[in-house]
Amino acid sequence: MEDTKDITIGGVTAPAPIESxxxxxxxxxxxxxxxxxxxxxxxxxxxxxxxxxxxDTDDLKIVLGEFEGxxxxxxHLIRQEQVSIYDIPVARISDAYLKYLQLxxxxxxxxxxxxxxxxxxxxxxxTRMLLPRDPFAAAxxxxxxxxxxxxxxxxxxxxxxxxxxxxxxxATVERAIFKRAELETDKNNPEVVVGVFDLLRVFNEILARxxxxxxxxxxxxxxxxxxxxxxxxxxxxxxxxxxxRAFFERARSRRELVLAFLSVLELVRTTEVRLFQEQTFxxxxxxxxx
Amino acid sequence: xxxxxxxxxxxxxxxxxxxxxxxxxxVEESGAQPPSSDEPAPHTVENARExxxxxxxxxxxxxEPLSAKSxxxxxxxxxxxxxxxxxxxxxxxxxxxGGLQLREVAGGWQFATRPEHHEHVRxxxxxxxxxxxxxxxxxxxxxxxxxxxxxxxxxxxxxGVQSPSSIxxxxxxxxxxxRGRKEAVGRPMMYGTSKEFLIQFGLKxxxxxxxxxxxxxxxxxx
Numbered sequence: 001m002e003d004t005k006d007i008t009i010g011g012v013t014a015p016a017p018i019e020s021x022x023x024x025x026x027x028x029x030x031x032x033x034x035x036x037x038x039x040x041x042x043x044x045x046x047x048x049x050x051x052x053x054x055x056d057t058d059d060l061k062i063v064l065g066e067f068e069g070x071x072x073x074x075x076h077l078i079r080q081e082q083v084s085i086y087d088i089p090v091a092r093i094s095d096a097y098l099k100y101l102q103l104x105x106x107x108x109x110x111x112x113x114x115x116x117x118x119x120x121x122x123x124x125x126x127t128r129m130l131l132p133r134d135p136f137a138a139a140x141x142x143x144x145x146x147x148x149x150x151x152x153x154x155x156x157x158x159x160x161x162x163x164x165x166x167x168x169x170x171a172t173v174e175r176a177i178f179k180r181a182e183l184e185t186d187k188n189n190p191e192v193v194v195g196v197f198d199l200l201r202v203f204n205e206i207l208a209r210x211x212x213x214x215x216x217x218x219x220x221x222x223x224x225x226x227x228x229x230x231x232x233x234x235x236x237x238x239x240x241x242x243x244x245r246a247f248f249e250r251a252r253s254r255r256e257l258v259l260a261f262l263s264v265l266e267l268v269r270t271t272e273v274r275l276f277q278e279q280t281f282x283x284x285x286x287x288x289x290x
Numbered sequence: 291x292x293x294x295x296x297x298x299x300x301x302x303x304x305x306x307x308x309x310x311x312x313x314x315x316x317v318e319e320s321g322a323q324p325p326s327s328d329e330p331a332p333h334t335v336e337n338a339r340e341x342x343x344x345x346x347x348x349x350x351x352x353x354e355p356l357s358a359k360s361x362x363x364x365x366x367x368x369x370x371x372x373x374x375x376x377x378x379x380x381x382x383x384x385x386x387x388g389g390l391q392l393r394e395v396a397g398g399w400q401f402a403t404r405p406e407h408h409e410h411v412r413x414x415x416x417x418x419x420x421x422x423x424x425x426x427x428x429x430x431x432x433x434x435x436x437x438x439x440x441x442x443x444x445x446x447x448x449x450g451v452q453s454p455s456s457i458x459x460x461x462x463x464x465x466x467x468x469r470g471r472k473e474a475v476g477r478p479m480m481y482g483t484s485k486e487f488l489i490q491f492g493l494k495x496x497x498x499x500x501x502x503x504x505x506x507x508x509x510x511x512x
Contacts, residue, residue: 069451
């Protein structure tokens with residue numbers, strides 16, 4: 001149960017468990033037709049759930065309090081029953097706990113497995129507390145309290161719950177503090193990794209330049225993808241690095257340009273070459289990948 | 291600044307820049323290995339007031355909290371000297387009670403607004419308060435920050451409830467990072483808090499968190 005649950009109950013009658021735990025406010029809330037003006041609160045074992053009558057649909061909307069888990073619920077019950085955490089009346093607390101689980105089921109909330117594990121633990125504790133002491137056990141061996149593990153677990157959890165509160169306050173204060181906005185120099189990274197959009201932009205620039213030239217001769221010689229790959233590989237290998245603009249400019253037709261572009265993508269994909277850019281919007285350089 | 295003063299300052303800056311250009315040219319001509327930094331080293335600072343002023347400027351231009359170590363590297367002097375200077379600078383700066391504070395966070399120093407003025411700052415920036423973490427996520431974060439590195443089953447032991455969505459949120463917000471695997475059955479992943487955590491919660495370092503035992507008394511009394 002990590003989120004607040006919104007439950008809509010059809011009809012006017014709330015399920016029985018609400019009745020059993022509801023205070024006077026809860027009874028009022030059962031009839032949305034009773035024209036109440038204030039949203040009543042009922043005291044289910046949750047952090048004061050709220051009921052909102054939805055006048056359009058005749059439905060009741062119940063917002064249950066938030067429990068972070070079985071330990072949280074248990075702590076709440078211990079506080080509500082006003083008992084000592086060091087001397088938990090297991091029967092009373094496990095009854096309250098089970099009642100809450102029953103309510104969750106009635107309301108069709110999927111009860112998380114962790115809640116059921118705790119229910120089993122409580123019932124086991126209850127039975128062990130009911131068993132009489134072994135009369136033959138040596139008198140001096142003090143039997144450890146079966147509740148000890150649970151108490152320690154609760155105490156431990158309680159500390160982190162309080163720590164979470166501390167983090168919450170810190171975060172609230174921090175959200176009200178602002179640092180200076182980013183300066184242009186912050187992004188002045190000398191070696192910018194080239195994205196596919198930078199490649200496309202260079203490609204487009206070349207393409208645009210080609211459009212301007214009116215080509216009169218008809219190209220016969222056609223280069224294949226394999227040949228283009230070989231050409232790029234050779235050019236990069238021989239010089240160690242290659243300006244992509246220069247490479248694209250060598251292409252003599254639109255088709256050749258497309259192949260050139262694809263071959264760059266291919267060699268980057270196979271990690272034979274890596275692309276670098278010395279500055280934003282600068283030249284894109286292909287280098288042999290080490 | 292008066293017109294005359296501006297001119298004088300400009301002249302000084304110009305001459306320093308010329309020197310640096312000349313130095314670079316000389317390096318290129320001689321074909322020697324370029325020095326680790328392009329610029330020639332700035333002049334050494336002996337004056338304490340000047341040192342504080344420079345530190346203030348460095349912290350201002352840095353985009354994230356600036357550590358005393360980084361400042362010491364730029365100013366080429368001992369870290370202790372820098373730390374003393376920062377402490378004095380912070381005292382003087384914060385005594386002004388102005389709109390800004392100089393504060394230590396995540397192992398560095400930064401300028402930030404004071405929380406008191408958040409309404410107006412927010413109105414100007416037209417920013418909404420960022421999304422809050424759920425209580426479940428905060429609880430998980432509390433357990434991780436005190437018990438790191440910690441595995442998910444260990445978090446379950448303390449919280450008594452599974453926290454997959456909390457872990458996911460915390461990872462997405464970069465508040466926690468993975469910290470290797472535990473040498474145990476199944477080699478489960480371990481988690482710890484990030485530098486982002488220190489920044490977002492305004493902590494100098496993890497030791498600034500109150501001791502977990504202190505929460506015993508707070509939580510007790512029932």
